[in-house]
Amino acid sequence: MLLAQEAVDLRLDLSTWDMLLLGTYFAFVIGIGFALKRAVKTSGDFFLSGRSLPAWITGLAFISANLGAVEILGQSASAAEYGAAVVHYFWIGAVPAMVFLGIVMMPFYYGSRVRSVPEFMRLRYDRKAHLINASTFVLASLLIAGVNLFALATVIEALLGLPDEWAIVLSAAFVLTYILLGGLSSAIYNEVLQFFVILAGLIPLVIIAVKEVGGIGALFDALGARNGEAFTSAWEGTGPGGANAFGDVFGIVVGLGFCLSFGYWTTNFAEVQRAMAAKSTNAARMTPIIGAYPKVFIPLITILPGMCALVLIPGLGESGGVEYNNAIPALMDAYLPAGALGVAVTGLVAAFMAGMAANVSSFNAVFTYDLWEEYVRPGRSDAYYLWVGRLATVAGVVIGIGTAFIAANFENISNYFQVLFTFFNVPLFVTFIIGMFWKRATAGAGFWGILVGTLGALGTYVFYKFIPVLEFRSDLHESFWGGIVAFVLGAATIVLVSMRQQPKTDDELRGLVRGLELRDMQEGELAFYRRPVPMGVGSLVIAAALYVGMSLL
Amino acid sequence: MSDRTDQEPTDADRAKVLRLAKLFDLRTFIGSLFVIFGVVVSLEGATASAEEIAKASDINISLWSGLAMLAVGLGFLAWMLAQPPVLPAADTSMERPDSTR
Numbered sequence: 001m002l003l004a005q006e007a008v009d010l011r012l013d014l015s016t017w018d019m020l021l022l023g024t025y026f027a028f029v030i031g032i033g034f035a036l037k038r039a040v041k042t043s044g045d046f047f048l049s050g051r052s053l054p055a056w057i058t059g060l061a062f063i064s065a066n067l068g069a070v071e072i073l074g075q076s077a078s079a080a081e082y083g084a085a086v087v088h089y090f091w092i093g094a095v096p097a098m099v100f101l102g103i104v105m106m107p108f109y110y111g112s113r114v115r116s117v118p119e120f121m122r123l124r125y126d127r128k129a130h131l132i133n134a135s136t137f138v139l140a141s142l143l144i145a146g147v148n149l150f151a152l153a154t155v156i157e158a159l160l161g162l163p164d165e166w167a168i169v170l171s172a173a174f175v176l177t178y179i180l181l182g183g184l185s186s187a188i189y190n191e192v193l194q195f196f197v198i199l200a201g202l203i204p205l206v207i208i209a210v211k212e213v214g215g216i217g218a219l220f221d222a223l224g225a226r227n228g229e230a231f232t233s234a235w236e237g238t239g240p241g242g243a244n245a246f247g248d249v250f251g252i253v254v255g256l257g258f259c260l261s262f263g264y265w266t267t268n269f270a271e272v273q274r275a276m277a278a279k280s281t282n283a284a285r286m287t288p289i290i291g292a293y294p295k296v297f298i299p300l301i302t303i304l305p306g307m308c309a310l311v312l313i314p315g316l317g318e319s320g321g322v323e324y325n326n327a328i329p330a331l332m333d334a335y336l337p338a339g340a341l342g343v344a345v346t347g348l349v350a351a352f353m354a355g356m357a358a359n360v361s362s363f364n365a366v367f368t369y370d371l372w373e374e375y376v377r378p379g380r381s382d383a384y385y386l387w388v389g390r391l392a393t394v395a396g397v398v399i400g401i402g403t404a405f406i407a408a409n410f411e412n413i414s415n416y417f418q419v420l421f422t423f424f425n426v427p428l429f430v431t432f433i434i435g436m437f438w439k440r441a442t443a444g445a446g447f448w449g450i451l452v453g454t455l456g457a458l459g460t461y462v463f464y465k466f467i468p469v470l471e472f473r474s475d476l477h478e479s480f481w482g483g484i485v486a487f488v489l490g491a492a493t494i495v496l497v498s499m500r501q502q503p504k505t506d507d508e509l510r511g512l513v514r515g516l517e518l519r520d521m522q523e524g525e526l527a528f529y530r531r532p533v534p535m536g537v538g539s540l541v542i543a544a545a546l547y548v549g550m551s552l553l
Numbered sequence: 554m555s556d557r558t559d560q561e562p563t564d565a566d567r568a569k570v571l572r573l574a575k576l577f578d579l580r581t582f583i584g585s586l587f588v589i590f591g592v593v594v595s596l597e598g599a600t601a602s603a604e605e606i607a608k609a610s611d612i613n614i615s616l617w618s619g620l621a622m623l624a625v626g627l628g629f630l631a632w633m634l635a636q637p638p639v640l641p642a643a644d645t646s647m648e649r650p651d652s653t654r
Contacts, residue, residue, distance in 0.1 A: 017593055028586050035577040057579060189579050196583055196625070200590065204618040211610045337605035339597030339615030343590060343622075 014160065018342025025197065025346045029178055029353070032189045036182030043386045046183035047365040048115060049277035053185070055530075057192055058283065059290025062098075062274040063298075064191035067198060068355020069151040069348055070144075072302055077324035079306030080317055082245045082476070083223070083231035084550065086306075087299050091543040092257040094295050097265035098288040099536035105266050106275055106532075108436050110284035111518050112511035115276070117269040118370040121428075124435040124512045125446030127374075132450050134370035136424050137269055141363035142396060145356050146403025152352035153404065155329055160345070168401055171349065175357050176397045179364075180390055184277055187361040191274075194350035195294075201347020202301040205328070208335045209308035216304070220553045222311055234550060247477030255480025259487045263425030267432055270362040285532040292539035296546065305331055356400065364392040423461075426483045427453025430490035437514050442501035445494045453490025457482040571637065580633035587626025595619025 040046050079086045114120045118137060122130035152171055153164035160167075178186045213219040220232040230237035230244050237244035238252060246252055265271060265288070275287035306327050313330045315321025322330045332344050368389040373380075377388075427450045434441050434449070460482035463469040472478040511518040528534045575581060598616025606613050 015597065017597055021590060021593060024589055025586070028582060032582055035582075189582065192579060193583055193586065196587065197590075200587070200618065200622050200625075204614045208610045208612060208614060211612065335609055337597075337601055337609050337615055339594040339601070340609070340618050342597075343594060343618065 014341060014345070015338040018338055018345070021342040022346050022349065025350065026174060028193065029174055029190055032193070033178030033181035033186045036185045036189065039185060040181075040183050040386075043368070043382050043389060044115075045185070046386055046389050047369065048273070049183070049185040049188060051277060052279050053188065053277050053283075055278055055283040055286040055290055057188060058274045058278045058287040060195050060294070061188040061191040062271060062287050062291035063294050064195040064198075064354050065270055065274060065358035067195065067298065067351060068148050068358070069155060069352035070147050070355055072198070072202075072348070072351050073151055073155070073325050073328060075299075075302040076306030076309070076327045079303040080310045080324045080327050082474075083227065083233075084220070084303070084307065085230075085234050085244055085246045086303050087234055087546075087550065088246055088252055088256055090295060090299050091547055092253065093261040094265060095292045095539055095543045096257060097261040098292045098295065099540055100262060101266045101272070101275075102285045102287065102289040102292075102532050103536050105432070105436065106285045106288070107281065107517060108512060108514075109272055110276060110278070110281050113518075115369050116366050117267060117272050118366055120432070120512065121435075121446060122370075122374070124509070125431070125441075126443040128444070129431065129446030129450060130370065130374070132447060133428060134366050134374075137366050138363055138371065140424055141270065141359040141366075142399050143403050145359040145363070145396065145400030148352055148355040148359070149400055149404040151325075152349065152356075154325065155345075155348050155352070168404060171352060172356070172397050172401055175353050175360060176394065179357060179361055179393050183389075184273065184361050184365070187357040188274060188277060190357060191354050194354040197343070197350045198347040198354075199301070201344035201350075202305070202328075204340045205331055205336060205344055206301055206305050206308075209305050209312060209331055212335070213308050213311050217553055219308060219311060223307060227310075232553070234547060243473075245474045245476065247473050247480055251477060251480040251484070255482075255484045259426045259429070259483035260480060262433075263427075263429035263483065263487075267425055267428040269366055270358045273362045273365065282526065282530065282532070286530065286535065289532050289536045289539065292536070293542075296539060296542050302328075360393060360396045360400070363396045364389045367392040367396070423454055423457050423482075423486075426457060426486040427451075427490040430487050431494065434491060434494050435513070438498075439506075439509060439513050439515065440498055440503050441494055442498045442503055444501055445497040448497045449490045449494035452493040453486040456489035457486035460485045574638040575633065578633050578638050580629045584626045584629030584633060587622045587629065589626075591619050591621075591623025591626050593619070594622060 039050070042050075044050055075086060075089065078089075109117070109120060112120060112123065114123065116134075118130055118134035121133045149168050149172065153168050156162050156167035156171075157164045178190060182189070210216060210219070213222070224232045228243070230242070233244075235244075235249070236242075238246065238249045240248065242248070246256075271288070275284045278284040278287050306324075309316055309327035309331050312334065313322055313327065316327060316330070317324045329348070332341060336344055368385050372388050372392075373385055377384075430453060431446045431449045435446065460470065461478065464472055464478045470478075470481075472481065506516060510516050594615050596619070598613050598619050601613060601615055605615075609615075
């Protein structure tokens, strides 16, 4: 009710100049598509940017692909609901996995010259494992694209008063156009542009919100007094019998920090594809590590405003009040004047497009290379697959619009994501990591590892949600433990199955397993800021320092 | 990317390709968008009413964020001009032995 009234006021506040900003942004988005159109000659250009981009571009795209409207609204909603502990998603739930991906796994992904993550699965294991990976990825991409559309619709409806059907179709049409024109390069260029617009839109909002609450120290004092000390602390109440909504220390460190986060960041082709577009092995390895640096500070523009909103927006999250998911839009409405408001609205729309485009541009590659070329129509010309990829892009966007309605039925979008990741990603991660480091893992073991791991995660969920045998503090807490179950069962299955089967020969495994690498690493000659190991360690140190800094507040 | 011919590219061709490469460099896009945003938003800030400034916790946020965006935009353009894009040596760069099977 409240938001609907505010939205009416806001619509009047959005000046003609602010609309012009939004229009300018859309013109640039399409302009990038046309500019890059000339560079798309082969399917490799369309799906992998011709493996030609510098590391700073792929690195920022890597982080921007994960900075969609869903993440921004979802993380600020989680912060308002669960408190400061949401930083775990970033400092332990992302940075270590990104560093691991760059240092340890990227030499195999990039060095083996596979064109997608599922393709690695096919070469390392067999077609059964490949099919399960490719098809679950395609389904998840379409679902997530729908979730992004839904998030956009809520923002546009609240802020601009534009009917959500129109907002969905219009924005989806823009994403479709620029990907059709410029392929992955277009998606990546736009992601980098979006990254800066998102920052320009949200930083002023955070500055005002923090000033209004009297500084971060005062905010933490006020929320601590109101919601309990654990609410403003990352680790308080994570011991046995504690009340931290994120659950226990073991669940956070092993479940989120290892299983879920490694599962997400190291196997998600929407992310890894950005690194595969890099121009060299070293640039590919640097991609997630360059992304780790902004990732460390993203909580300042998502979690911090979410917590400020709890103080500044009366009735946030209460029945009849503003929903948690609208914490940032409500702050924008209350505090941003003309000009800054236009940039912030553009930033949120940009964030939606980043999320949607990342899913569409990875979906079309996996659909074309891994499903169509592998199983339906193999051995055609490259021009044919380029054409299939363009058609798949259109189909992906259309289906994404349809799945937006599925997303509308879930209250907290973040939780919904976590559930999905537990089911798909952790079993895939355990299969990849064992495949990369244990030569003995057999062709057939991958499929069984994924199957049993997924069933483990699903079983944990069912026995918590529907047949209440297991007890957890929250859905998040359940998802961490579901990840651990999936990891352990998946690993055990791969080992057991491998013991009973004939291993692959060295020739079949060249480039795919440790000890049989194809890469040539000349890291020693580069300046330290171009080397993955020192830069990766640097981002871990910053993340650790921020945990310490926050505990002192 | 000029058409593939057997003739050596002339200096005029090279200059034209370099001009296009600069125009279509990502830093040009980011830089010019931020310059436009910076100018528009700081003008909105400069003409903001007292009421609007009071709304934003007594900070003229549009003016300041507009000027900051202008600076970032000029920075990107300067970076592009200081380190222009490097053109591929030959126009075989898009061909890769492993891009098709």
